Amino acid sequence: MPAAPYAGRIPCAHCGRTLLAAGEERDSVRCACGRESRIFRFHPFRQAPPVSAVPSAGSPCAFHAGNQASAACGRCGSFLCTLCATPIQGKTYCTACFGRLKDAATTGLGNRFPRPHAMALGLSLAALLFCGWPAPIALPLAAWQWIKAYRTRHEILEREGSVAPTLIAAPIVALLSLGALTAMLVSLLLK
Numbered sequence: 001m002p003a004a005p006y007a008g009r010i011p012c013a014h015c016g017r018t019l020l021a022a023g024e025e026r027d028s029v030r031c032a033c034g035r036e037s038r039i040f041r042f043h044p045f046r047q048a049p050p051v052s053a054v055p056s057a058g059s060p061c062a063f064h065a066g067n068q069a070s071a072a073c074g075r076c077g078s079f080l081c082t083l084c085a086t087p088i089q090g091k092t093y094c095t096a097c098f099g100r101l102k103d104a105a106t107t108g109l110g111n112r113f114p115r116p117h118a119m120a121l122g123l124s125l126a127a128l129l130f131c132g133w134p135a136p137i138a139l140p141l142a143a144w145q146w147i148k149a150y151r152t153r154h155e156i157l158e159r160e161g162s163v164a165p166t167l168i169a170a171p172i173v174a175l176l177s178l179g180a181l182t183a184m185l186v187s188l189l190l191k
Contacts, residue, residue, distance in 0.1 A: 012037060055079045062094070073097050089155055117149035117156060117163045120170040128177035135181045139174055146170050 010019045012031040019029045019037055028038045055069035061068075061081035071081030074091035086098045093101065123142035127135040149156065149167060156163050 015091060037137055052124060077100070116145040116155070117166040117170065118151065120146035120149055121166050121173065124170050124173035124177055128173055131177065131180045131184055139178060139181075142170060142174050144173075160191075 010029075012019050012033060012035065014029060015033040017032055019031055019039070025124040026156050028036055030083035032051040048107060057068075059069040059079050061067040061084055062078035063084050064081050067083065070082050071080050071085045072077045072078065073080055073094040075093055078094050080092065080094055084094055085092045086095060088098065088101075089094075093113065107168045120142045123145060127138035127142065146167070149163065149170075151162055153167065
């Protein structure tokens, strides 16, 4: 399939002057600035229109033929029953696609610290127990992990049970640790 002639102008990469007028076709062009430019033509690939995968009434599950489909996989489009559907971050995936996404770490589930609420509590406890040199390092890290956990609490709730006790305990322990560190510094300064 031959390429249709380009309808716009092609500027020189060095000076910005127009190299080819609309409808002209050449493989290389010398600009008025003296530089030669090669022109590559390609067919841009088109994005397929999104397929609306909404199961109709009576559609069977792709994995359990006896069950009625209630959702469609957001990756492959398979119809899923309530047993197969895995809701993550506002989308529903089948178990196979969820496994692939988890392995590829594209859903945010494969990050280094998948439980930021637990990290926040652990860092706060470490700062409280080892009041001294770890606290100035552990407390900002605990605050960062707590903010991260608070922002992603809905996704964490889908994977785990309740995160509210940890989200409440982490800042309380961090404040206790900060108070203990302040008291220790004040006592050292008053001596």
